[in-house]
Amino acid sequence: MSKNPLYPIFLKVHQLNILLVGGGFVGTEKLSFLLKSSPNAQVTAVSKAFNDEFLEEAGKAPNVTLIHDAYHEKYLGGKHMVIAATNFPEINKQIHDEAKERYILVNVADTPALCDFYLGGIVTKGNLKIAISTNGKSPTTAKRLRQMLEEVLPEEIDEMLDNLNAYRDTLKGDFEYKVKAMNEITGLLVDKGKTV
Template sequence: MTIYYPMMMKLWGRPCVVIGGGKVAERKVASLLEAGGEVTLISSVLTPRLSSLVKAELIRQIPRQYRKGDLAGAFLCVVATNDRTLQKQVAQDAREEGVLANIVDSEESCDFLVPSYFRRGDLVVSISTGGKSPALAKRIRRDLEERFGWEYEALLKVLSSLRPRIVEEVKDPARRRSILEKVADPELLDLVRETDPRSLPDKVWAYLMAP
C-alpha cells in the first residue's frame, strides 16, 4: 500500500506542462493557474475554454502531440488523456527529467495525486482516498462545503491583520497563546455571521482581548 505525504505546494511562477486538451485538461489547467503556475498545454485540439486562455495569453499551447523532451525544464506535468501508451511514456520521461508527474486515472504511475478540495479564502480543505474512490472524496467534499461557509474566509481575513498586533501588544506568552486559541471558539464564528463587515475587526479584537 502506498502512503502519500500530504503537503501544500507553492507553484507561483513554476513551469507546468499539461498534456491533453479536453475537459479534464481544462480543469487541471484552471487549478494550476489559480495557484500561479505557468502553464504550457500540449495538444492540437482544445476545448473552447482552453482556446480562450491561449488567445488571452494566459497559457502557452504547443499544437501537436507530445514528444520526448517536452518536459525539459518543467517542475511538474499532468497527463490528462486516457492514451495508456502515452501515459507510460510521459511517466518514464518525467522520472528521467526529474519532473513530478500526475497521470489521470493511473494512480500507480503518479508521483502525486490531486485531492478533491475547496477554498474559503486562505482556508483550504482537501480530501483524498489515495486514488481509490474519487467519487467518495467528492461526496465528502460536498458535505464539508456545506459545513464550512463564507464566515471562515471572513474570519481568517480579519485574523491575518490582527495577529501581528496580538504578537506585538501581548507580551506574556501564556496570555498570547490563550488569545490565539480563542479563534477556534464557535461563538467567534457566530459573531462573524452577525456583524457588519466594516466593524468586524474591532468586534473580533474585543472578543479576543476579553478575559
C-alpha cells in the same frame, strides 16, 4: 486499518512551470481543476487537438500557453510538474518515464500507480484552503466532501483569518511565545465550536 501515507503540501504553482499533455475531456478537467484552485498557475498545454471546452477554459487564463503538437520529450525542459492526460496509455507511460528520468513530478490521469501526486478535492473560502485526499481510492468521495464543506464553512471565515493575522502582528516576543499565544486563541475557537 490502512492509513493514507500521502504528505499534503500547498504549491505556489504561479511560480512553477507545469506541462499538461492532452487537450480532450480529461485534459480539460485537469486544467479546470488547476485553474479553479490556482488561477495564476503557469501551464503549457500540448496536444495535437484541443476540444472547445479546453480552449474556452484556457482562454480565460493568460498564463496558459497552447502548443498544437504531438507530445515530445523536449516539452519537459524547464518544467517542475507534468500532468499526462492523453487517451493513449502508452503515451501517458512514456511521459511518466521521461519525466521520472528528469526528476520531474508527474501525475498520470486515472493511473494511481504512475502518480507522484494526486489532484484532490479542494475547498476554498477566501484565504482558507482545505485539501481532501482519498489516496486515489475514490475521487468522487473527495468531491462530495468538498461540496459538503463548501456549504458548512461560513463566508465570514476569511474575516476571522484577517483578524487573527492582525492579532498575531501585535504580539511581541520570540517565535515560541507567538506560537503559544496563537495556539491559545485558536484553541478557544475550537472549544467554542464543540459547545455550539
